[in-house]
Amino acid sequence: MVIYGVYIVSKSGGLIYNYDHNIPKVETEKTFGFPLDIKLQYENKKVVVVFGQRDGINVGHMLLSVNGSTVTGCTTEDGRDVFDIIASKENYPLSLKFGRPRATTNEKIVLASMFYPLFALASQLSPVPKCSGIEILTADTFKLACFQTLTGVKFIVVTDPNMQGTDVFLKRIYELYSDYALKNPFYSLEMPIRCELFDTSLHTLLELVEKSGTANL
């Protein structure tokens, strides 16, 4: 049982909690000779591989560092442009490190608010009235399970596609939310959850589910 992440979306569609759980880290470093046989492009403030997949460097991976110096945007630590470095022959051999881009908190907030209308759309598209909206969304590499409470809070988990019993698991997270977030007098409704007790009990739950599944929840 692999769980990739837990998200809580408030009644008004804002992301109030997100937690990444053991997302595998994919990073490859390799030394290249001139000319570079991988096509790079600057997209969304990242230098991304667009063509020329090989040796574990896949299309969609982003450039993390050049000769050990971290890349931010399209410049290295010493302020040089990545594309200038790549274009000039005297810089070679060049050691480049690529990896899968991780969603930033801002991107997660955007994704959460995108899920909100999608959920509403699904319930409106339904041929039968009283549709619950998206409960399970399956892809080849993950399964997203969503549970909306009567008050409109959505609990979302992203797991391995073979994960069973996500509904029980989501109910348990709801119980933790009502206990550790809402009963904390210093937590105000609709605001991001920053409660340590909630974090720790959620981590315990995740560990339990990963070890022994959802059968004995």
Place this chain on the structure above:
Amino acid sequence: MSRLTSRLDAKKVNSELLTLTYGALVSQMLKETESTDDVNKHLERIGYNMGVRLIEDFLARTSSNRCLEMRETADKIQQAFRLYLNMQPTVTSWSSSGDEFSLVWDQCPLSEWVEIPNNGLKYCALIPGAIRGALQMVQLEVQCWFVQDQLKGDAVTELRVKYIKRLEDAVPAGED
């Protein structure tokens, strides 16, 4: 369900602790606030703020469905009284249109051992506030007030609950 009940049992506390804490709160408020009306209002507000949080706990514990009718709502409120105050009020005096009912009880842990001064204090004003707050979170607007009060010499305490409207714009997607 067995797991849920065992979890509840583990957290049971002596009701006297609640009685005394609540009593201390009310008497402190009376000391610090000029008018009794203000105290009533504040208690109602405190109750409301508790209600909007407590409802999630209630739903998570009981996995209730949405009520589409006032009688179901009355049942749930009764269940909540049992769960949180360990008391079983009777639901009576339905209005003919079915949108108004009374909760009647003769013993409440909050008002045990209490004799109130005759100054218009609504000692248990927390309870209607909590009901209003909780129902608002499940998109039901209600009005809630005391008709009879044992502390004021009535035989029983009667709390009236009246349906005002359904908060349609707040209903989450997939429920309308």
